[in-house]
Amino acid sequence: MSPSSTTSATTAARTSTASGTASTSNLRVRALEPLEPPRDVVAARPLSEAAADLVARSRQAAAAIMAGHDDRLLVLVGPCSIHDPSAALDYAHRLAPLREAYADQLEIVMRVYFEKPRTTIGWKGLINDPGMDESYDVHRGLRLARSVLLDVLATGLPAGTELLEPTSPQYLADAVSWGAIGARTPESQVHRQLVSGLSMPVGFKNATDGSVQAAVDGCRASAAEQTFFGIDDEGRACAVSTSGNPDCHVILRGGHAGPNYGADSRRAALDLLASAGMPGRLVLDASHGNSGKDHVRQAAVVRELAHDIAAGDRGIGGVMLESFLVPGKQAPAPEDLTYGQSVTDACIGWDVTAGLLGELASAVNARREKGGLA
Numbered sequence: 001m002s003p004s005s006t007t008s009a010t011t012a013a014r015t016s017t018a019s020g021t022a023s024t025s026n027l028r029v030r031a032l033e034p035l036e037p038p039r040d041v042v043a044a045r046p047l048s049e050a051a052a053d054l055v056a057r058s059r060q061a062a063a064a065i066m067a068g069h070d071d072r073l074l075v076l077v078g079p080c081s082i083h084d085p086s087a088a089l090d091y092a093h094r095l096a097p098l099r100e101a102y103a104d105q106l107e108i109v110m111r112v113y114f115e116k117p118r119t120t121i122g123w124k125g126l127i128n129d130p131g132m133d134e135s136y137d138v139h140r141g142l143r144l145a146r147s148v149l150l151d152v153l154a155t156g157l158p159a160g161t162e163l164l165e166p167t168s169p170q171y172l173a174d175a176v177s178w179g180a181i182g183a184r185t186p187e188s189q190v191h192r193q194l195v196s197g198l199s200m201p202v203g204f205k206n207a208t209d210g211s212v213q214a215a216v217d218g219c220r221a222s223a224a225e226q227t228f229f230g231i232d233d234e235g236r237a238c239a240v241s242t243s244g245n246p247d248c249h250v251i252l253r254g255g256h257a258g259p260n261y262g263a264d265s266r267r268a269a270l271d272l273l274a275s276a277g278m279p280g281r282l283v284l285d286a287s288h289g290n291s292g293k294d295h296v297r298q299a300a301v302v303r304e305l306a307h308d309i310a311a312g313d314r315g316i317g318g319v320m321l322e323s324f325l326v327p328g329k330q331a332p333a334p335e336d337l338t339y340g341q342s343v344t345d346a347c348i349g350w351d352v353t354a355g356l357l358g359e360l361a362s363a364v365n366a367r368r369e370k371g372g373l374a
């Protein structure tokens, strides 16, 4: 086959502009819709003093826990993705009293995830397609996401989210206490640069192939000063220069070869961090590759981690759980949805979640009796 016969008709085509000059760009772009400037979206739902105070306190607590200066456990718990703001808020109202009740042992942060990275294709989250109907009303999605974040903060819960689109943090990050770089992006320079300028602690997941080095390198790159392309709060394209984010850590989430939440995997990850000059603690994701996306298995992983914490393990700084009101998952479709059930990965249901949080709190008490982090 000759090279020209593999070239699609569109690639070979050229367009002509109104002035009659030839153009070779945007041949596959269907539309360009300017977004509202971040400043306007933020002004429509500004952060209150009380919410800003909660965000600042919980960022500080998460950073102190992951650095080993606070012997509590950071717990990132909530739905795989937000698709129904009412159900998310209902969940937050149930979780907020547990944050209070276990404040001495756990720093509970709700997973409030709006951007889903897909292995191939699929629903990409509330910001990208809030109607879940392929209408892609990103403008509504951004405003809705900000509203959900502020409503969650008003219950007294801080929020954590995955940072996927490099420009969306300008709309939301003031309301976020903890961020994640997902398993599909720890090697992405774009994401490492973004993290270098973020004001909150950020966890880098190991890559989907299981590489922890990718996450360790992500932490190192994000701790450095960076200059890159971004936008300002008026939405103007900018050269952004950052001072680096020292509050980064590694999240073990398992990979294609299987789970990596066990003691040997944890020790190997801590050694990698230490040899990169970044001693610290780990977040253990009980879901994804560590549970084979089976929510029943996820609860078993949390219990195994609680057992190790109670036995005195000092390297576990945090645990992530995917949890919603109703266990399991359903297909993402705008109609016939079960209220409070995940439309992405399967989640643990509410009752089991509440029990697991109690078990994690007891494990922290037991670790303290064994000398804590000293």
Ligand SMILES: O=C[C@H](O)[C@H](O)COP(=O)(O)O
Residues within 6 Å of the ligand: 080, 116, 117, 118, 119, 120, 121, 122, 288, 344, 345
């Ligand atoms: O956490 C959610 C999913 O694991 C992630 O977005 C990938 O999902 P997919 O493999 O179904 O695309």
Ligand SMILES: C=C(OP(=O)(O)O)C(=O)O
Residues within 6 Å of the ligand: 080, 113, 116, 117, 162, 181, 182, 183, 184, 205, 253, 288
């Ligand atoms: C997408 C997620 O996880 P991972 O990047 O580990 O697949 C997630 O935590 O929502």
